[in-house]
Amino acid sequence: MINIDLNGKKGIVFGVANHRSIAWAISQKLLDAGADVTIAYQNERFKSGVEKLIDGYSNASLEECDVSSDDSITDLFSNLKDKYQNIDFLVHSIAFAPREDLAGDFSETSRESFNIALEISSFSLISLVNNATKLMKNGGSILALTFQASQSVYPGYNVMGVAKAALENEVKQLAAEYGSREIRVNALSPGPMDTLAARGIHGFIDMKKIHAEKAPLKRNITHDEVGNAALFLCSDLSTGITGTILPVDAGYHIMAV
Numbered sequence: 001m002i003n004i005d006l007n008g009k010k011g012i013v014f015g016v017a018n019h020r021s022i023a024w025a026i027s028q029k030l031l032d033a034g035a036d037v038t039i040a041y042q043n044e045r046f047k048s049g050v051e052k053l054i055d056g057y058s059n060a061s062l063e064e065c066d067v068s069s070d071d072s073i074t075d076l077f078s079n080l081k082d083k084y085q086n087i088d089f090l091v092h093s094i095a096f097a098p099r100e101d102l103a104g105d106f107s108e109t110s111r112e113s114f115n116i117a118l119e120i121s122s123f124s125l126i127s128l129v130n131n132a133t134k135l136m137k138n139g140g141s142i143l144a145l146t147f148q149a150s151q152s153v154y155p156g157y158n159v160m161g162v163a164k165a166a167l168e169n170e171v172k173q174l175a176a177e178y179g180s181r182e183i184r185v186n187a188l189s190p191g192p193m194d195t196l197a198a199r200g201i202h203g204f205i206d207m208k209k210i211h212a213e214k215a216p217l218k219r220n221i222t223h224d225e226v227g228n229a230a231l232f233l234c235s236d237l238s239t240g241i242t243g244t245i246l247p248v249d250a251g252y253h254i255m256a257v
């Protein structure tokens with residue numbers, strides 16, 4: 001039983017597509033800890049599924065937001081301001097690259113795919129943080145989701161490795177910029193997990209198997225474990241931590257071979 005009390009805290013989680021989404025594992029932990037959570041889904045296609053997920057949570061509500069649109073982001077934060085006035089946390093659990101570029105030779109990445117992947121997966125953090133911090137009057141915690149392909153080559157991850165490298169640098173620059181306001185910016189770097197986004201990565205099943213074999217804990221990580229780490233980083237238990245990329249990968253990142 002984990003005893004973190006987020007009663008009175010309010011915030012927003014981006015990136016719930018379905019029950020397998022890392023963002024949903026995180027949302028559940030935040031909701032169960034008593035926080036008021038707005039869940040932002042990408043578009044109409046996800047609405048009814050996400051509505052079913054939050055059924056029974058009186059502290060959960062929904063907003064639609066497509067991060068490729070400035071208007072959509074502005075509308076969302078305007079609604080959030082009306083609803084909460086002040087927020088304490090933001091979780092960015094969003095990534096996208098055209099499927100054809102998540103396989104084959106990296107050097108074949110097109111200009112268009114590069115721009116889309118970086119815009120949706122990396123630039124969006126800057127834009128969301130810029131808006132969210134206007135509502136963080138008493139400090140706050142911002143959390144992004146990254147992957148070790150930012151540092152090492154994972155065949156098939158291709159342009160998403162570039163997007164994650166950019167995202168991790170953003171985490172550090174934003175942490176430096178907002179630290180004086182007690183706003184912390186960190187990222188979790190989970191090992192491979194079965195989700196909608198992961199299914200688009202060529203060779204994902206093998207990657208997951210290799211992780212489990214090589215990791216010190218000799219297994220893959222669970223949604224629950226990532227949710228718990230996120231809960232810690234969104235709570236006041238982690239007030240001394242900012243600009244950090246925290247691996248939640250059963251220790252895989254320390255292994256050379």
Ligand SMILES: NC(=O)c1ccc[n+]([C@@H]2O[C@H](COP(=O)([O-])OP(=O)(O)OC[C@H]3O[C@@H](n4cnc5c(N)ncnc54)[C@H](O)[C@@H]3O)[C@@H](O)[C@H]2O)c1
Nearest residue numbers: 015016017021022042066067094095145192193195196197
């Ligand atoms: N699954 C893994 O193995 C793994 C490992 C490490 C990190 N991550 C990261 O975790 C995060 C969440 O991914 P996931 O694995 O839970 O998959 P997911 O498919 O459940 O989540 C990805 C989310 O991004 C959203 N999204 C895409 N384009 C968007 C747009 N234009 N506007 C708003 N939202 C948009 C989707 O709607 C979806 O909710 C991503 O950043 C991913 O890179 C995943």
